Structure formats: C-alpha cells, structure tokens
Amino acid sequence: MQIVKREHLKQKPQAGTALGFGRYFTDYMFTMKYTVEKGWHDAKIQPNEPLQFDLGTSIFHYAQGIFEGMKAFLQPDGSVGVFRPDENWARMNNSARRMCIPEFPVSVVEEGLEELLKLEKDWIPKEAGTALYIRPTIVATRVMLGVHASTEYLFFIILSPVGSYYAHGLEPTKLLVEDNYTRATIGGTGEAKCLGNYAASMKAGEEAAEKGFDQVLWLDAQEKRYVEEVGSMNIFFVIGGEVVTPALVGSILPGITRKSCLHILRERGYKTSERRVSIEEIIAAIGNGTLTEAFGTGTAAVISPVGLIRYKKRDYTIGGGKMGLITKMLYDAVTGVQYGTRQDEYGWMKIIR
Numbered sequence: 001m002q003i004v005k006r007e008h009l010k011q012k013p014q015a016g017t018a019l020g021f022g023r024y025f026t027d028y029m030f031t032m033k034y035t036v037e038k039g040w041h042d043a044k045i046q047p048n049e050p051l052q053f054d055l056g057t058s059i060f061h062y063a064q065g066i067f068e069g070m071k072a073f074l075q076p077d078g079s080v081g082v083f084r085p086d087e088n089w090a091r092m093n094n095s096a097r098r099m100c101i102p103e104f105p106v107s108v109v110e111e112g113l114e115e116l117l118k119l120e121k122d123w124i125p126k127e128a129g130t131a132l133y134i135r136p137t138i139v140a141t142r143v144m145l146g147v148h149a150s151t152e153y154l155f156f157i158i159l160s161p162v163g164s165y166y167a168h169g170l171e172p173t174k175l176l177v178e179d180n181y182t183r184a185t186i187g188g189t190g191e192a193k194c195l196g197n198y199a200a201s202m203k204a205g206e207e208a209a210e211k212g213f214d215q216v217l218w219l220d221a222q223e224k225r226y227v228e229e230v231g232s233m234n235i236f237f238v239i240g241g242e243v244v245t246p247a248l249v250g251s252i253l254p255g256i257t258r259k260s261c262l263h264i265l266r267e268r269g270y271k272t273s274e275r276r277v278s279i280e281e282i283i284a285a286i287g288n289g290t291l292t293e294a295f296g297t298g299t300a301a302v303i304s305p306v307g308l309i310r311y312k313k314r315d316y317t318i319g320g321g322k323m324g325l326i327t328k329m330l331y332d333a334v335t336g337v338q339y340g341t342r343q344d345e346y347g348w349m350k351i352i353r
Contacts, residue, residue, distance in 0.1 A: 001115055006047035012123060012161075019130060019163035021300065026123045026132075026159040030112040033141075034102055034153040043108050045116055048158055058140035058150040065195040066095040069299040070134035072117055072159075072352075074124045075340035080117050081349040082134070083299075083338050085110070087256045092136060095192040100149035101138055109136065113157055114352050125161045131338075133162045133300075165232070165300040166214060170331070172307025172321055173214040173296065175230060177279060178204045179312070183228070183251075185221040190228075190251035205231050215296075217309060219279060220251065226276045233296030233304060234258040237282060238326055240290045247274045257297040260348065261330050270326070279311060286316045293324030302338075303331040 009027050013019060029048040034040050059065050068088045073081050089106045096103050113134065124132040136157045140150030166173060181204040184190025189197055204216045217235065220226040227246055229235055234255040236245045243265050248254050265272050285291035294306035307321035323331075336342030337349060 001111060002044040003115070003119070004044060004046040006049075013125075015125075015127070019125060019161055021162045021165050022133065022160050024161055026120045026161070028116060028119055029159075030109070030116045030155075030157040032104070032108065032112070032155040034104075034155070036151045040102070040104055040108065040155070043112055045112065045119065053141070054143045056143045056145060058142050058144055061145060062140070062147060063194070063196045063199070064099055064101065064140035064150055065138060066092060066099055066101060066193055067135060067137040067195070068092045068193060070136070071131040071162075071299060071338070072124060072134060073131050073338045073340070074126060075351065077340070080121060080124065080352040081338065081340060082113070082117070082352065084256050084260065084348045085113070085350050087259070088136070091193065091254065091256070092138075095194055096138065098189060098192040099194050101140070101153060104138070104155055109155065109157070116157060116159065117352050120159055123159065123161050125163075127163075130161065130163050133160045135160065162300075165298075166304065170305065170323065172305040172318075172323060174212065174308045175215050175217040175306055175310070176208040176211060176213040177309055177311040178208070178216045178218055179224050179279075180204075182221040183218045186250045188251065191248065191253060193253060201231055211310075213310065225278050225280070227279055227282065228252050230296045233298035233301055235306075236261070236293075236295050236297065237277065237285070237291055238293035238324065239281075239285045242271045242273060243326065244273050244275065244277055246277055249276070255297055255299075257299060257302060257334065260334060260346075261297050261303070263346065264330060264333050265326075268329075282309075283311060283316060286318060292319055293327050294318045295324070295327040295330070297330075302334060303327060 013024050028045050030045050032043040070088050071083055075081050093103045138153055138155045141154045142150040142152040183201050208216045215231040217230055218228045229252050296304045305323040305327045308317050337344050
C-alpha cells in the first residue's frame with residue numbers, strides 16, 4: 001500500500017490534556033476512490049490535510065454519505081487493539097447498500113486501517129478512559145446536480161485521540177423524551193449509519209441541551225409511544241430483573257456495543273429480551289419500583305448510566321440517580337476486554353503489533 005509521508009508532523013496533545021471528543025486529528029489518513037470504470041481503487045495513506053471539493057459535488061446537495069465509529073486501545077504489552085472491526089465493516093457495507101453506495105472490499109480497508117494505526121500508534125492516549133477514535137467515511141464525490149446515486153465516491157479514515165464522550169464522564173446522564181420531532185421511520189434510513197440521520201436529530205438535541213439534558217430519548221415515528229434509541233446510543237432498561245432493549249425493527253441502529261452487551265448478559269445467565277417497549281411501561285415501572293437501572297450503549301460512550309428522564313414536563317429518577325450493578329458489570333466487562341485488562345474470551349479484539 002502506498003504511503004505518502006508528510007514533511008512536518010503535528011504537535012500531539014500533551015499528557016493530561018482534556019481531549020474531549022473529536023477535537024484533535026492525527027497526521028495521516030487512509031483514502032480510496034471509486035469510479036464506475038475502475039471500481040474501488042487507489043488505496044493509500046496520505047497526510048491528513050484539507051481536500052478541495054467543487055461546490056457542485058453531490059455530497060453537499062443530497063447527503064449521500066455514510067460513516068462508522070470504532071476505537072483503538074493501547075494494550076498492556078504495547079500492541080494496539082481494535083474492538084470488533086469486522087462488525088463495523090459489515091454494518092458499513094449494509095449502510096452502503098441502503099444508500100446506493102457501492103460495497104467496498106473489506107480486506108483493503110482492513111489493511112489500510114492496520115497500516116494507519118501502525119503509523120499513528122504514538123497518537124493513542126495512555127490515560128484511563130481514553131482511546132483513539134476511528135472514523136471511516138464514504139461520501140459521494142461526483143460533480144453533479146440531480147437526485148441520482150453518484151458514480152464517484154471517496155472512502156476515507158481519519159483518527160482522533162479522545163476522552164470521555166460526556167464531559168461528566170460516568171456520572172448518570174439525563175434524557176429528555178422527544179414526543180414532537182421524529183428521528184427515523186420503519187422503511188427509512190434509521191438502521192443505516194448515514195449522514196442525514198444525524199442532521200435530522202440535531203434540532204431536538206439542541207433544544208434538549210438548552211433545557212439541561214445530555215441527550216434525547218427518541219420514540220417511534222408512527223405512534224410516538226415506543227422507545228427506540230438515544231441520540232448517540234442504544235438504550236437498555238432493567239425491569240423486574242430482566243434486561244430489556246428495544247427490538248431492531250428497521251428504524252434503530254444495530255449497535256455493536258449493544259450486541260456485545262447482550263452476548264455478555266446471556267452468557268452470564270441474565271434474562272434479556274429484545275422487544276417493543278412503550279414509554280408508558282417505562283414510566284409505570286419507575287413508579288412501582290420495578291425499573292431499577294437504565295443505560296445507553298455505543299462506541300463513543302461505551303456504557304453510560306441513565307439517572308433521569310423527563311417525559312411531558314415531569315422528571316423521573318432511575319436507580320436513585322446512580323450507576324446500577326448490571327450497568328457497572330457491563331462497563332467493566334466491555335472496557336476490560338478493550339483495554340486488555342481482562343481476557344478476551346470472545347475473540348473481539350483485533351491485535352496489531
């Protein structure tokens with residue numbers, strides 16, 4: 001694979017810097033192009049520098065683009081571990097099919113990511129709770145106007161050293177139940193990780209933030225009754241000792257951390273269910289004391305406890321506003337595998353030396 005070196009390297013964030021999320025970017029990126037004539041081609045690693053695009057480029061007008069989120073972690077032996085990348089590549093190609101984007105060769109992007117991480121290993125932060133965030137993206141690059149699928153695309157991977165997704169770390173989040181705006185519908189693009197989904201969620205997210213909430217808890221588009229997901233996470237509830245998460249009905253992103261948590265729970269003997277769960281059921285379970293925990297799962301936040309939800313201007317505290325035992329168990333189990341402090345009995349980590 002071609003590697004184009006840059007003349008001057010960037011200054012890395014100093015140890016102890018509050019990294020936040022997505023504020024710093026590494027020296028290099030992986031890129032690959034698509035045309036109808038050549039297919040996917042010209043895979044290379046090059047300096048991460050601004051690119052020029054004609055203002056008529058399709059992505060600016062029709063949002064034909066998809067992305068993924070992954071993380072790399074420094075392991076105790078000095079190697080680099082990436083959490084379940086095969087799941088991300090599979091989901092990204094599923095998103096590509098939904099958005100009329102040509103599927104990409106997984107072996108090529110796997111090699112590109114591996115070489116990129118070897119080159120950028122020194123960018124992986126060492127502090128507890130930090131990681132190197134990986135953002136693979138495909139955008140339509142044909143210069144054209146007209147509502148058609150593009151015939152040209154750019155695949156790129158950029159890297160960013162990150163800390164906690166939420167400024168308050170593992171303190172329980174506060175969610176505002178959104179019963180006005182709609183995020184996704186069955187038959188739409190909710191299960192694809194495409195650009196437009198996130199743009200459509202921003203209005204509700206901004207209004208929630210103005211009211212002091214961390215995220216929006218979305219309801220289904222048709223009845224505004226069934227819980228779907230949080231703005232950046234899948235959602236779980238512990239009701240009567242059963243761990244419940246909304247079923248993947250086509251409007252919910254099939255989260256990889258969600259899938260991992262269900263695997264751990266079932267292996268350890270917890271009762272779980274994937275089903276439609278109404279907001280009325282949640283409120284009633286909080287009221288009668290059977291809902292003892294709630295938490296979100298996602299690549300960015302990993303496992304995030306939920307301490308309060310507001311529905312129709314009324315606040316409901318969950319689990320005394322503290323992280324529950326099941327939430328803590330899952331957080332320790334997933335992060336232990338990711339950071340290499342627990343045995344990877346599931347074979348989830350791709351190790352790069």
